[in-house]
Amino acid sequence: MSNNKLTVIDREGSTHDLEWEPDQTLMEALRDNDLPVLASCGGTASCATCHVFLEKEVFDTLAERSEDELELLAEAEGYQECGSRLSCQLDFSQDLDGVTVTLAPEE
Amino acid sequence: MPSQQPTENHLNPIIIVGAGHSGVAVAAGLRTRGWDGDILLLEAEKETPYERPPLSKELLKAGAPDESTVLRKEKFYQDKRIGRRAGLAVDAIDPAGRTVQLSDGSRLGYHRLVIATGSRARSLTVPGARLPGVQALRTRDDALELKLALVPGARVAIIGAGYIGLEVAAAASAKGCGVTVLEFQDRVMSRVTSEPVSRFFEQLHEQNGVRFVFGAAVTAIEGVDRAERVVTADGTSYPADVVLAGIGVVPNQELAADAGLLCQDGILVDGHGRTSVPDIYATGDVTRFTSTIDGTSQRLECIQNAMAQADQVAADITGQDAAETEIPWFWTVQHGVRLQTAGVRRADDEVIVRGAPADGKFSVVYLRDGCLAAVDTIAGLADFRPAKKLIAQKARIDPLLAADPGTPLTAAVFAAA
Structure with a gap:
């Protein structure tokens, strides 16, 4: 599998173009490319420090959020019902090639 | 990110001793913050640095792969030019000569030294504690050894009803072992949580076949060639094929203490991870420091602290500001039920149960002088993030509103805070 292209808008509004590798979750792709994603729980949907916004059209193609993920997100700053995800819960998929993700505000 | 321009002799690397959560995070953080010089990560264990929390959870499950979850993939270290030497211990530090001595006899100079040696499982000291069949759980090798021993019908005696003991109890009972947990206190997890939470988890374990002996x-430990039974002060014998000691951890501070760094049940560090000796930092489980929240001296055994201190160290070395520190938080999963805690509770906090434990999902709120100090969430995370924020703000909480699970925690704050 080839890498996905990924566009990230950081908290200052700057755009970064990254490669998203097949063995990375979205959180890992962000973190390993030096974007300021704390991900303090290491990817177990516990801490919500890897919160991102997806475009609604992309969001709608994804599987439902787990109850834990939803409960953490619902209390997060800037929560979007049809856009907020924990990036640690998103595995690589070729369907996600070329997507744009926006880092949620830090709390 | 601004790049640190070398202004002094940078021929020597920044040496990080210990590739656990915190050590790896320092290495990664230095690169994120623009450090261009050499970084060398030294680790006594041989494999790719890995996550410890899954060792007592996912890894022990039947059918789960033996591979541990790595902290960062091998490629990351190459891409970030983070040098690694695994399988070598550091025997000594010479602060005056700015060198470390390795177990193979070689000596390496450092530009800055970061001690991230973590903690080790406290050993049982009773007679028989060294018999085969008695073990602790701290490393991947420990976990794999335990996993092999947890076979259907095996009699498992667990000493200590803390996180580790209870996570192993859950894994062992799920695999059809006969599990007895021996605990000196009168309830489980007494150091970290309140009685309502203890009782809830005791019931959960008992429903899954785990037996508790309190006040034990x-x-x-007795046996001929290997452990056969555990004996308690009242003369009772508990037959066992496997004995797991989960009686806490001690900081791996000897290396630092021998080099003259101030230690006191942990290497003493300030809010930048600096030790008492110039150019030597310490981070993670091995440290003791003053809480910025309440001014108490503390040693925290959690990932949140491992990450926060790593950031402080990387920031200080590169002359930058560290990110704001998260409220300490902790989690455990037992029989599929997650207990997640924000803040550090004290035994004299006011305890408010939010929701009904009988429903299998509730929270417990801890107030100190009327302000939110900690929250336990059981099988639900809705209160977790609001709690972290409110603890940081030292929000004054209305106990009556907080007791109502239908009222969001944020709405239980007294208006005139």
Whole structure:
């Protein structure tokens, strides 16, 4: 599998173009490319420090959020019902090639 | 990110001793913050640095792969030019000569030294504690050894009803072992949580076949060639094929203490991870420091602290500001039920139960002088993030509103805070 292209808008509004590798979750792709994603729980949907916004059209193609993920997100700053995800819960998929993700505000 | 321009002799690397969560995070953080010089990560264990929390959870499950979850993939270290030497211990530090001595006899100079040696499982000291079949759980090798021993019908005696003991109890009972947990206190997890939470988890374990013995003072492990039974002070014998000691951890501070760094049940560090000796930092489980929240001296055994201190160290070395520190938080999963805690509770906090434990999902709120100090969430995370924020703000909480699970925690704050 080839890498996905990924566009990230950081908290200052700057755009970064990254490669998203097949063995990375979205959180890992962000973190390993030096974007300021704390991900303090290491990817177990516990801490919500890897919160991102997806475009609604992309969001709608994804599987439902787990109850834990939803409960953490619902209390997060800037929560979007049809856009907020924990990036640690998103595995690589070729369907996600070329997507744009926006880092949620830090709390 | 601004790049640190070398202004002094940078021929020597920044040496990080210990590739656990915190050590790896320092290495990664230095690169994120623009450090261009050499970084060398030294680790006594041989494999790719890995996550410890899954060792007592996912890894022990039947059918789960033996591979541990790595902290960062091998490629990351190459891409970030983070040098690694695994399988070598550091035997000594010479602060005056700015060198470390390795177990193979070689000596390496450092530009800055970061001690991230973590903690080790406290050993049982009773007679028989060294018999085969008695073990602790701290490393991947420990976990794999335990996993092999947890076979259907095996009699498993667990000494200590803390996170580790209870996570292993859950894994062992799920695999059809006969599990007895021996605990000196009168309830489970008494150090970290309140009675309502203890009782809830005791019931959960008992429903899954785990037996508890409270007030149990273990006096010996007996057996001919290997552990056969655990004996307690009242003379009772508990037959066992496997004995797991989960009685806490001690900081791996000897290396630092021998080099003259101030230690006191942990290497003493300031809010930048600096030790008492110039150019030597320490981070993670091995440290003791003053809480910025309440001014108490503390040693925290959690990932949140491992990450926060790593950031402080990387920031200080590169002359930048560290990110704001998260409220300490902790989690455990037992029989599929997650207990997640924000803040550090004290035994004299006011305890408010939010929701009904009988429903299998509730929270417990801890107030100190009327302000939110900690929250336990059981099988639900809705209160977790609001709690972290409110603890940081030292929000004054209305106990009556907080007791109502239908009222969001944020709405239980007294208006005139």
